[in-house]
Amino acid sequence: MKFSHIHHVAIICSDYSQSKDFYTRILGFEIIHETYRAERQSYKLDLRIDNNSQIELFSFPDAPKRPSYPEAQGLRHLAFSVDNIEKAIDHLNSFDIETEPIRIDEITGKRFTFFSDPDGLPLELYEV
Incomplete structure (x- = not known):
């Protein structure tokens, strides 16, 4: 397959x-x-x-709520690729959506951050 x-x-x-x-x-x-x-x-x-x-x-x-956050078994988060992480963060922040501080992926060296949807679903921005 x-x-x-x-x-x-x-x-x-x-x-x-x-x-x-x-x-x-x-x-x-x-x-x-x-x-x-x-x-x-x-x-x-x-x-x-x-x-x-x-x-x-x-x-x-x-619909039942998620049993725990963020380390429950199953889908951990959904990640979106972005070209410019600062620009994406500024866009989210302009709508009063909080983002975590930018981190560096220790394996790839790429920058990423997390934010949440209205239900607290963990979403990630991953700079490519």
Whole structure:
């Protein structure tokens, strides 16, 4: 089996409107398709990150919270490549989104930082 890329990452949010605004207006992801599924009282929003990758943003009534943060088993964080980490941090900070201090990856020597989405999902900026 050979994989070409990650197609999508699915995220369940607690406040659909707030998360939709965060991922579209603040992070700048393009809406591909938005669906409301009345039988599930659930939205599904497909967002384009680039030509190969997408985020599926879901809302479900009464979805359970993440059991612990940040070192629970499973997905640890979602990382986005950026060309200029300072510019990306300035953009996030202009929307009052806090970012951690820039760190250096001890293996690659690349710079990175973390921030959170409206539900506290750990997101990373990784300078390429």
